[in-house]
Amino acid sequence: MQDWVEKLLRVQDLDLRIAKLSKLASSVPAKQEEAENMLASDNRAVDEAKAELLEAEVERKKIDLDMDGHKQKKTDFQAKSAMIKNNEEYRAAMSQIEKCDHQIEQCEEHREGASAVIEEIKRKQLSLNTNLSATKMRVEDKKKDLDVRAANCRAELEKLRAERPSVIGEVDRSWANRYERLRKRLPLGRKDQKVLVPVRNEVCDGCRMNATAQVRMNARKGMLVGCEYCGAMLYTDD
Numbered sequence: 001m002q003d004w005v006e007k008l009l010r011v012q013d014l015d016l017r018i019a020k021l022s023k024l025a026s027s028v029p030a031k032q033e034e035a036e037n038m039l040a041s042d043n044r045a046v047d048e049a050k051a052e053l054l055e056a057e058v059e060r061k062k063i064d065l066d067m068d069g070h071k072q073k074k075t076d077f078q079a080k081s082a083m084i085k086n087n088e089e090y091r092a093a094m095s096q097i098e099k100c101d102h103q104i105e106q107c108e109e110h111r112e113g114a115s116a117v118i119e120e121i122k123r124k125q126l127s128l129n130t131n132l133s134a135t136k137m138r139v140e141d142k143k144k145d146l147d148v149r150a151a152n153c154r155a156e157l158e159k160l161r162a163e164r165p166s167v168i169g170e171v172d173r174s175w176a177n178r179y180e181r182l183r184k185r186l187p188l189g190r191k192d193q194k195v196l197v198p199v200r201n202e203v204c205d206g207c208r209m210n211a212t213a214q215v216r217m218n219a220r221k222g223m224l225v226g227c228e229y230c231g232a233m234l235y236t237d238d
């Protein structure tokens, strides 16, 4: 392998590591947010259940008040009936008391239903609270891990970037310039792409298109040749 190729491959290796680390580092905030969202969603579910419980309790309270009203009415009718002398009035009072009993019974039924709903919500709350505690712990761990990752990435990136000038300084200026131009042209999200690639089995390893015999020959001679299709710098490693 040509000397310049070896040197430039070291630069490229460094650049690819820098690209990979940058990508990893820049993915951290989104992952932090994802973790926060997970927690927010669990918190929301707990709050919703709290509101639901409150509503169900108000509903049951209404039934209780309703029932108290019917009970009071019944007591009033009972007191009144004790003083009635006339049969007809007495029967009417009894019928009212019966009506009250029926209404009280209905209230009791409704109350049972409301209590069942409340119990169901409380059971749900238990499981939601358990979930929330687990999520809190998981999210905290995850955020700690992400902080460590970000710090490690930053430290390594700093080291690699500091290393780079001396590594590319070893490469002959014309090769280095060509390489730098090609790397600069790579779109931001594609910095992990190679711009120095081998020709293998007569094919450019970057774009998989055939390299002409002339290009292959020049590459073998160690000349500066680019792929006619993707523009990558070509070399042969055979």
Ligand SMILES: [Zn+2]
Residues within 6 Å of the ligand: 204, 205, 206, 207, 208, 209, 227, 228, 229, 230, 231, 232
């Ligand atoms: Zn190519």
